[in-house]
Amino acid sequence: MKSTTSRRSFLKKAATIGGGLVLGFDWFSTEAQTVLSSLSKAELLESTSLNAYLSIAPDNTITILSPNPEVGQNIKTSFPTIIAEELDADWTKVRVVQAPFDNSRFERQVTGGSGATPHSYKKLRKVGATARQMLIEAASKQWNVPVTECNTESGFVVHTSGKKLSYGELSIEASKIAVPQEVKLKDRKDFKLIGKRVKNVENKNIVTGKPLYGMDFYREGMLYAVIQRPEGFGMKLKSVDAAAVKSMPGIVDVVTFKNNVAIVGKSTWQLLKARKALKVIYENAQGLESTEDHNKIFSELMAKPEATVRRKNGDPEAAFKNAAKVIKSEYQCPFLPHNPMEPMNFFAHVKEDSVELVGPTQNPGSARSSVSKLVGIPESKISLEITRIGGGFGRRLMDDFVVEAAELSSILKAPVKVIWSREDDMTGGYYRPAVRYRFEAALDTANNLIGYRLRGVGINAGNPTRENNFPSGAVENLLIESTEHRSPISTAPWRAPITNFLAFAEQSFLDEVASATGKDPVEFRLGLLNKAKTAPAGPVRYDIDRMIGVIKLAAEKSGWGTKKEVSQGFSVYFSHASYVAIVAEASLKNNKPQVSKIYAAVDCGEVVSPMGARQQVIGGIVDGFGHAMFGKLSFKNGVPEQNNYHKYRLIRMREVPEVEAHFVDNGLDPTGLGEPSLPPTSGAVANAIYKATGTRVRNQPFMDEAPFKIKASV
Amino acid sequence: MAIYKLQINGQTKQVNVDPDTPLLWVLRDHLGLVGTKYGCGISACGACTVHMNGQAIRSCSIPVAAVGPAKVITIEGLSEKGDHPVQIAWDEVDVAQCGYCQAGQIMTAAAFLKTNPKPTDDQIAIAMNGNICRCGAYHRIREAVKLASTKA
Numbered sequence: 019m020k021s022t023t024s025r026r027s028f029l030k031k032a033a034t035i036g037g038g039l040v041l042g043f044d045w046f047s048t049e050a051q052t053v054l055s056s057l058s059k060a061e062l063l064e065s066t067s068l069n070a071y072l073s074i075a076p077d078n079t080i081t082i083l084s085p086n087p088e089v090g091q092n093i094k095t096s097f098p099t100i101i102a103e104e105l106d107a108d109w110t111k112v113r114v115v116q117a118p119f120d121n122s123r124f125e126r127q128v129t130g131g132s133g134a135t136p137h138s139y140k141k142l143r144k145v146g147a148t149a150r151q152m153l154i155e156a157a158s159k160q161w162n163v164p165v166t167e168c169n170t171e172s173g174f175v176v177h178t179s180g181k182k183l184s185y186g187e188l189s190i191e192a193s194k195i196a197v198p199q200e201v202k203l204k205d206r207k208d209f210k211l212i213g214k215r216v217k218n219v220e221n222k223n224i225v226t227g228k229p230l231y232g233m234d235f236y237r238e239g240m241l242y243a244v245i246q247r248p249e250g251f252g253m254k255l256k257s258v259d260a261a262a263v264k265s266m267p268g269i270v271d272v273v274t275f276k277n278n279v280a281i282v283g284k285s286t287w288q289l290l291k292a293r294k295a296l297k298v299i300y301e302n303a304q305g306l307e308s309t310e311d312h313n314k315i316f317s318e319l320m321a322k323p324e325a326t327v328r329r330k331n332g333d334p335e336a337a338f339k340n341a342a343k344v345i346k347s348e349y350q351c352p353f354l355p356h357n358p359m360e361p362m363n364f365f366a367h368v369k370e371d372s373v374e375l376v377g378p379t380q381n382p383g384s385a386r387s388s389v390s391k392l393v394g395i396p397e398s399k400i401s402l403e404i405t406r407i408g409g410g411f412g413r414r415l416m417d418d419f420v421v422e423a424a425e426l427s428s429i430l431k432a433p434v435k436v437i438w439s440r441e442d443d444m445t446g447g448y449y450r451p452a453v454r455y456r457f458e459a460a461l462d463t464a465n466n467l468i469g470y471r472l473r474g475v476g477i478n479a480g481n482p483t484r485e486n487n488f489p490s491g492a493v494e495n496l497l498i499e500s501t502e503h504r505s506p507i508s509t510a511p512w513r514a515p516i517t518n519f520l521a522f523a524e525q526s527f528l529d530e531v532a533s534a535t536g537k538d539p540v541e542f543r544l545g546l547l548n549k550a551k552t553a554p555a556g557p558v559r560y561d562i563d564r565m566i567g568v569i570k571l572a573a574e575k576s577g578w579g580t581k582k583e584v585s586q587g588f589s590v591y592f593s594h595a596s597y598v599a600i601v602a603e604a605s606l607k608n609n610k611p612q613v614s615k616i617y618a619a620v621d622c623g624e625v626v627s628p629m630g631a632r633q634q635v636i637g638g639i640v641d642g643f644g645h646a647m648f649g650k651l652s653f654k655n656g657v658p659e660q661n662n663y664h665k666y667r668l669i670r671m672r673e674v675p676e677v678e679a680h681f682v683d684n685g686l687d688p689t690g691l692g693e694p695s696l697p698p699t700s701g702a703v704a705n706a707i708y709k710a711t712g713t714r715v716r717n718q719p720f721m722d723e724a725p726f727k728i729k730a731s732v
Numbered sequence: 733m734a735i736y737k738l739q740i741n742g743q744t745k746q747v748n749v750d751p752d753t754p755l756l757w758v759l760r761d762h763l764g765l766v767g768t769k770y771g772c773g774i775s776a777c778g779a780c781t782v783h784m785n786g787q788a789i790r791s792c793s794i795p796v797a798a799v800g801p802a803k804v805i806t807i808e809g810l811s812e813k814g815d816h817p818v819q820i821a822w823d824e825v826d827v828a829q830c831g832y833c834q835a836g837q838i839m840t841a842a843a844f845l846k847t848n849p850k851p852t853d854d855q856i857a858i859a860m861n862g863n864i865c866r867c868g869a870y871h872r873i874r875e876a877v878k879l880a881s882t883k884a
Contacts, residue, residue: 090830090867221823224831225838226814227767227807234766242761267733267750287757288750290773359771359779359832359866408769408832409866440772629826633869637829640868663776663864671870672857 038189039152040073041197043145070117072101072145074153078111078173078186085117086134087380088220089410091692092630093134095219097142100626103211104146104204107185108173114219118403135626135688136595147201149192156191157183172210206685212626220406230406232363232377233437240365240433241270243426244289246279246296247446250656252506254303255279262295272296273429280426286437304506306656309352312477315503316350316454319475325499328485331556332495334460337469341460345534349457349523351718353477353651354450354512355658357668360408361443366423367433368393373400373424374433378407378414385420392421393428411641412511416448444666445658449651450512451479453519457527460495465535467546469495474520476502478509482516487592488565489528491558492550506656513641514693517593519718522646525589525701526716529708539588539705540573560592564621567682571619572599575680584614587705591698594690597621597682600639600698602675604706609728611707616643618679618695623686631691635679638695644669646700650719667721736796740765741809751797756780758796759806767807767835771864778863781836782806788843807835810842818842821880829867837863841877850881 073081082098098114101107150170157175158165160183167178176182185192206212223230248255258279260272268288273280279298283289319325338344364377366389373395379385382402390397407414423436438446453476460469470493474482485498512518532542544566551562569590572578578586578601590599603615616639625631648667652659660666679695704715707725715723738745740763747762754773759765759782768791771779775790782791783805810816818841828834837860844851844859851859856877865873 090828092829217823218826218828220831221826221828222814224828224834225807225819225822226810227765227835229766231769231832233770236764236766285749285753285757285761286770287753287761291750291752357866359769359777359830359864361770407830409830411866440774440777633826633829633867633872636871637868640870641866644868662774663772664774668864668866669868669870670862670864671860671874674868674870677871 038073038075038186039149039193040071041145041149042071043141044070072105072149074149074185074189074192076186076189078108078184080105080107080112080185081115082112083115083117087378087382087404087407088116089380089407089414091134092218092627092633095216096135096627096630097138098219099211099216100139100142101146103209104143105150106170106172107146109211109216111173116404118401136690139624139626139688143203144201147203148198151198151201152192152195153185153188155195155198156188160188160191206624212624213628215629216627217629231360231408232365232405233360233408235365235376235405235435237365237367237433240367240435241282241430242284242286242289243280243282243434243436244286244293244439245422245426245436245442246281246293246298247442248277248300249445250300250306251508251653252302252304252306252656253277253300256299256301259297262297263292266292266295268292271430273426275425275429278422280436282426282430282434290439307505307507308654309652312452312503312653315477316475319501319503320348320454320456320473322501325473325501326481327497327499328481328483329490329496329498329556331490331493334469334471334495334497337495338458338460338471340462341469342463343461343534345459345461345531347457347527347530347714347716348454349526349716350454351452351519351522352649353452353507353509353653354645354649355444355447355651355666356411356413356450356512357444357666358407358409358411358413361440362413362419362438362447363436364420364423365433365435366420366427368395368424368428368431371395371399375400375420375424376403376405377420377423378405378410379420380407380410380412380414381417384415385417388417388421389424392425411513412515413448416510418448440663441661444651445661448508448510450518451482451509452477453479453482453516455482455520455523457523459527459531459534461531461535465537467493467531467535469493471497472499472524474500476500477505477507478502479516482520484517484520486557486559487524488550488560488590489546491554491556492546494555496555507653513638514593514696517591517697518642518645521589521591521593521697522700522704522718525591525698526704526714529587529701529705530714538579540569540578543569543588543590561597564597564682565590565592568597568599568619568621571680571682572601572617575619575678576601576603576617585706585709587702587707587709589698589701589705591694591701593694593697594692596689596691596694598635598694598698600695600702602699602702602706604703604710606710611710611725613643613675613703613706615676615678616699616702618677619682620679620695621682621684622691622694623684623688625681626688631681632679634691635695636677638693639677639699640669640674642696642699643675643703644673646703646718647673647720650722734797736799738796738799739801739803741805747796749796752795754792755782755794755796755799755804756791759791765806765808769832769835771833771836777833777836778840779833779836781839781863783839783843786843786846788840807839810838816842817883818845818876818880820883821876825872825876825879827869827872827876829869833863833865837865837873841873841880845877845881845884849884851877853878
């Protein structure tokens with residue numbers, strides 16, 4: 019495997035200060051080729067085209083500047099692993115430094131969309147291989163031997179004679195070597211770090227309670243603030259009586275801006291206590307919606323003749339007119355809060371002509387740009403430090419919590435950290451949109467699927483369909499359409515946006531169709547995929563063979579169709595460029611279904627970090643299962659009815675089924691993994707529940723559905 | 733406001749705070765011990781778990797006035813070098829994802845293993861059920877508690 023650097027983008031600059039070898043590169047370049055340059059760290063930091071670096075110091079320390087926000091996806095460990103692999107580094111000498119946000123140098127400093135590893139994999143390999151090549155050339159010069167007689171071994175260049183020099187010893191000489199245009203990448207059979215167990219670089223800091231998170235950030239002289247936001251969506255601040263609050267101990271000020279009332283003081287508890295004495299009156303600015311209203315709205319939108327057509331193949335109207343049998347089902351999900359364990363918080367210090375921001379954001383670029391617009395200070399004068407993030411799930415792609423901290427600081431003319439309580443976090447934010455789907459299948463007299471219709475209706479959901487996903491391409495006559503209701507309730511991406519529920523609905527419905535045709539659910543899906551392969555109806559945007567691969571692997575590993583003691587349910591989904599098939603096993607316990615085991619077959623290409631991959635796949639399954647079983651945020655007159663964990667149920671250890679994850683070993687370039695295991699999980703669970711009970715669960719949370727309402731027969 | 737002398741991680745610490753201030757906020761805002769985390773403030777998630785006289789308690793729900801001379805241990809004081817068997821097991825199993833809840837998980841596990849040094853999987857699940865992990869690291873938490881039980 020060879021990789022080249024374009025001459026045009028190549029920067030010729032030698033290291034000017036004695037820091038050893040420093041290789042700068044553009045981590046986020048969207049071009050296929052990486053800009054590489056050997057230069058000093060100071061020069062590098064001034065360069066606008068290079069944003070990350072690998073440095074090898076004379077004392078053998080290897081430092082990698084890593085720009086992506088870490089939310090627990092293991093990026094801070096897995097990215098450096100890729101560089102160290104091609105470098106043939108001694109992993110124990112590698113140090114990772116979190117880069118600050120800098121959009122003059124970084125293009126995709128975002129955690130979202132399961133996109134980081136697919137985007138950077140090849141580039142990072144090339145960076146490591148380039149440094150390795152330069153170290154080899156430095157050694158061959160020093161020894162006056164041909165390059166071909168030199169090799170590397172865990173932080174050393176070794177000669178065929180047996181003599182060796184450490185990377186540290188070679189680092190200064192290596193910095194004088196011209197950056198090679200072409201480097202050879204390792205064969206994957208020689209990998210020592212990629213695909214092998216590498217521990218999280220932050221383990222020690224986490225288990226000893228080091229201050230890593232935004233919540234832990236402290237700056238001498240900073241003020242704390244809590245903000246009272248409107249209690250319901252659609253409400254507007256009418257009046258505030260803060261007299262009692264202002265005289266309470268530790269309270270510095272009460273500030274009203276937009277619809278917010280900020281209580282500012284010297285310690286968190288004094289603020290939380292003072293807020294209870296605050297008297298705020300709201301008025302209705304927009305319609306205040308309740309969950310019952312949404313149910314009515316869904317029915318109205320379903321009944322409307324017109325909707326936005328997302329994909330149409332063949333003649334679906336005719337297929338349904340001529341059908342021997344039509345199957346029709348509706349599925350519905352509620353709003354969900356993201357509920358990261360670390361509630362929203364941010365530190366802001368807006369000064370005369372500059373701003374300092376510190377905190378947990380998945381999307382620092384957007385946050386900084388919003389703050390710049392708000393305070394009228396150019397982005398170049400706004401620094402943003404990214405802390406480790408106590409969970410994101412999409413919530414921290416939004417800017418609201420950064421902007422309000424900046425606005426408050428600009429009013430106070432002081433450094434301030436805004437802290438959200440759990441109640442603030444659950445009731446004052448953004449949510450996974452509530453959606454209803456209607457599926458229809460037309461069968462001919464031979465039980466062939468000849469027509470397929472899907473209408474998705476959502477509340478602030480945008481397009482709640484993914485019109486090119488399976489089974490599109492496998493059904494000759496197909497119509498996928500959507501429509502939405504605009505609501506004052508704000509929504510945002512929630513881990514595996516849209517597909518987190520769409521996959522459940524689709525995979526449950528396909529199970530219903532398989533049942534109606536008397537076919538085995540696995541055979542039924544394989545039959546459809548065969549059709550998409552041999553006689554595709556319109557474009558096919560998924561890799562049919564890879565999907566077949568995970569279906570077969572999941573069936574094999576779970577012993578599909580061979581078990582008498584449990585009821586199995588099947589599901590498969592393609593999202594974020596990865597393929598995941600799930601088999602769930604359920605049985606009846608006291609007349610209620612209980613899910614005991616979940617098998618996953620995953621094709622995400624090369625598994626860079628088996629530890630991180632397992633965490634993402636198993637964590638995604640637990641997340642998908644838990645929210646399908648228990649998650650619900652309902653509304654009464656614009657106000658969320660659940661505000662903390664006594665009313666909102668998150669999955670706990672005793673409710674978690676066993677999970678077995680298997681990965682396809684195909685060596686293809688890595689694809690996304692932060693999200694893809696979540697979407698197919700609840701479909702397999704629902705299908706297993708149907709097998710065990712004979713009843714379909716079509717709405718989430720499952721706990722509110724019939725099979726779980728049956729009284730125990732003890 | 734009143735002055736309290738607290739026994740934290742083997743040291744006497746003095747704070748001047750409102751009597752109803754939860755131990756959690758005394759630790760975080762007044763003593764700079766931010767390893768103990770705020771998650772819900774109502775004893776429902778376990779992120780704020782510390783030891784009081786050896787027992788795992790939710791520091792968000794214990795007012796400072798009720799702490800008295802009790803010996804409080806936080807994640808920072810669980811071991812001198814981060815080498816408590818539970819901490820070692822957490823590292824070996826790579827339990828943490830985002831890591832935010834883990835101090836609370838570790839403190840619950842450490843107190844539990846003192847009362848039940850050789851637990852079964854079911855006993856572990858019951859003991860750890862009060863601690864939420866939003867990343868869903870429950871399988872590895874269980875595995876790490878089990879591993880720690882072989883090290884003590």
